[in-house]
Amino acid sequence: MLRGDTQRRARARDAIHATLGAAALVDAAAIVASFNAVVKVADASGIPLEDFKADATADLRAELGLEKLNHLAS
Amino acid sequence: MSEPQRPHAGAIPVRESLDRECRRAWERLASAGTWWSGEERLAIALESRNAHACALCRRRKDALSPYAVEGAHDALGTLSPAMVEIVHRIATDAGRLTKKWMHAMLADGISEEQYVEAVGVIAVITALDTFELSLGLPQRALPPALPGVPSRHRPAGARRDLAWVSTVAPEDLTPEDPDPYSIHGTKNIHRALSLVPQEVLNFFDLDVELYLKDHEIRDFTREYRALSHAQIELLAGRVSSLNGCYY
Numbered sequence: 001m002l003r004g005d006t007q008r009r010a011r012a013r014d015a016i017h018a019t020l021g022a023a024a025l026v027d028a029a030a031i032v033a034s035f036n037a038v039v040k041v042a043d044a045s046g047i048p049l050e051d052f053k054a055d056a057t058a059d060l061r062a063e064l065g066l067e068k069l070n071h072l073a074s
Numbered sequence: 075m076s077e078p079q080r081p082h083a084g085a086i087p088v089r090e091s092l093d094r095e096c097r098r099a100w101e102r103l104a105s106a107g108t109w110w111s112g113e114e115r116l117a118i119a120l121e122s123r124n125a126h127a128c129a130l131c132r133r134r135k136d137a138l139s140p141y142a143v144e145g146a147h148d149a150l151g152t153l154s155p156a157m158v159e160i161v162h163r164i165a166t167d168a169g170r171l172t173k174k175w176m177h178a179m180l181a182d183g184i185s186e187e188q189y190v191e192a193v194g195v196i197a198v199i200t201a202l203d204t205f206e207l208s209l210g211l212p213q214r215a216l217p218p219a220l221p222g223v224p225s226r227h228r229p230a231g232a233r234r235d236l237a238w239v240s241t242v243a244p245e246d247l248t249p250e251d252p253d254p255y256s257i258h259g260t261k262n263i264h265r266a267l268s269l270v271p272q273e274v275l276n277f278f279d280l281d282v283e284l285y286l287k288d289h290e291i292r293d294f295t296r297e298y299r300a301l302s303h304a305q306i307e308l309l310a311g312r313v314s315s316l317n318g319c320y321y
Contacts, residue, residue, distance in 0.1 A: 001208040002313060013210055023300035026088050029208035031306050034284035035313035037201035038263065041277060042319060043168035044193040045266035046176065046238030 002032050086209055095283040096205070099198055099276065106222030108270045109187045110195070113219040117152040118161055118192050119199040120216060124150050125165040135167050141175070156182035160189065164196050169318030173238045187228055187269055190239050194273030201280055227251070232269050242268040254278060259288035285310070 001012050017025045041047075088096075103119055106112045125131055128148040134140035140163070149158040160179050163171060180186055203213060231246025243265070244255040254274035258264050267273040282288070286306070290298045299306065 002204065003316065009208075010210060013208075021300060022087055023089075026086060026092070026209065027299040027301045027306075028309060029205050030092060030284040031301070031309045032208045032313050033201045033205035034281050035310045035319075036204040036317065037197045037277075038281060038285075039314065039317040039319040040164050040168050040197040040200060041193060041266050042263060043171050044164045044176075044196075045190070045241075046171075046173055047236065047241075047262045047266040050262050 001029060002036060089283070092283040095280045096202060099202055099280040100217055101220070102276050103195065103198055103202075104217045105220045106224050107191050107195075107276075108227060108272050109185070109191045109224050111219070111224060112222055115191075115195050116216050116219050117150075118157070118195045121150055121153055121158060121161045122165040122196045122199050123203065123213070124148070125162040128162055128166070131162050131166040140167055140170055141172075154183065156184050157192070160184065160192060161196060164193060165200070176238050186239055187226075190267050190269045191273050194267050194270065194277050197277050198280060201277075201284060205284065229269065229271060236262065237266060239266075240269045241265045242271065247271070258282065261288065264288075 001009055001016075003009075013025060016028050020028075104112050104116055107115055110118065125147075130143070130145040130147050133145065134143045137143045147155075147158050147162050149155075149162075153161065156179055163175070176189070180189060184192075206212075206214065227250065229242045229246070229251045230248055231242045231251075232240040233243070233246070234240040236243075242251065244260045247253055247255065252271040252275055254268070254271055255264060258274065258278040264274060264278065267277065285291075286298055294303055297303065301309070
């Protein structure tokens with residue numbers, strides 16, 4: 001829905017609509033919009049991850065290699 | 075899911091609350107802000123759209139480091155060079171911004187308050203455009219600018235102690251400041267734009283309808299959307315990954 005050529009995005013929309021319905025298509029588009037935007041707020045302000053979130057997700061972030069995305073110390 | 079549905083411009087039914095906040099967001103985008111006029115806010119939004127066709131931004135995006143690629147942006151000519159750099163980088167490659175880069179921008183004639191408000195404008199136009207793009211709708215023309223004068227109110231309690239930019243802790247908010255915390259919560263992401271509290275409201279009034287309200291995110295006793303919590307987080311994680319978002 002976010003990336004790729006027009007036909008690929010249309011197929012994704014059609015699949016969601018056919019499988020889950022129109023309301024789910026709208027909500028999927030809304031979630032994509034939200035997370036495509038909030039990254040600007042987080043990354044442009046340099047806001048850090050809360051300690052409680054960092055502590056709770058340390059193992060998971062290490063396993064997934066997410067620390068490579070941590071540019072806040074730059 | 076009991077909310078009434080109303081037809082969208084694209085004949086796709088959109089929740090009334092989401093439709094309402096989208097319309098309010100478009101209007102706020104065109105209205106005078108705290109540090110930028112309506113006309114200036116729309117110029118930032120338009121330049122944000124334009125950034126995706128910028129050859130320099132494409133070269134930087136493809137580069138190992140965007141800071142190694144010199145050149146001039148393909149700009150519309152309404153914003154200063156420093157503002158063009160700010161808008162284009164945030165719009166196209168926010169995941170690789172650095173504190174050093176931001177301070178260089180602030181040393182180039184852009185105030186910290188103007189920077190923060192611009193971030194809010196870019197985030198809102200990104201959300202609105204992405205929503206309609208994801209529904210297969212054509213990109214709409216920006217609305218005309220609304221009259222008004224920026225209030226230029228800087229919260230007295232603003233301090234640079236959490237993020238790259240100054241923020242206002244919930245306990246430091248004064249009665250003169252718009253209060254986004256009582257409505258949207260006090261997580262770090264809610265503090266990110268709090269140097270310009272109205273921008274927190276502008277973004278999160280829309281965002282909680284696109285995503286979920288703060289208290290709904292971890293309420294697994296019920297579903298608030300046509301998608302389950304698990305489906306929502308799968309989508310959220312995928313988009314965040316595509317954007318290289320650490321937060």
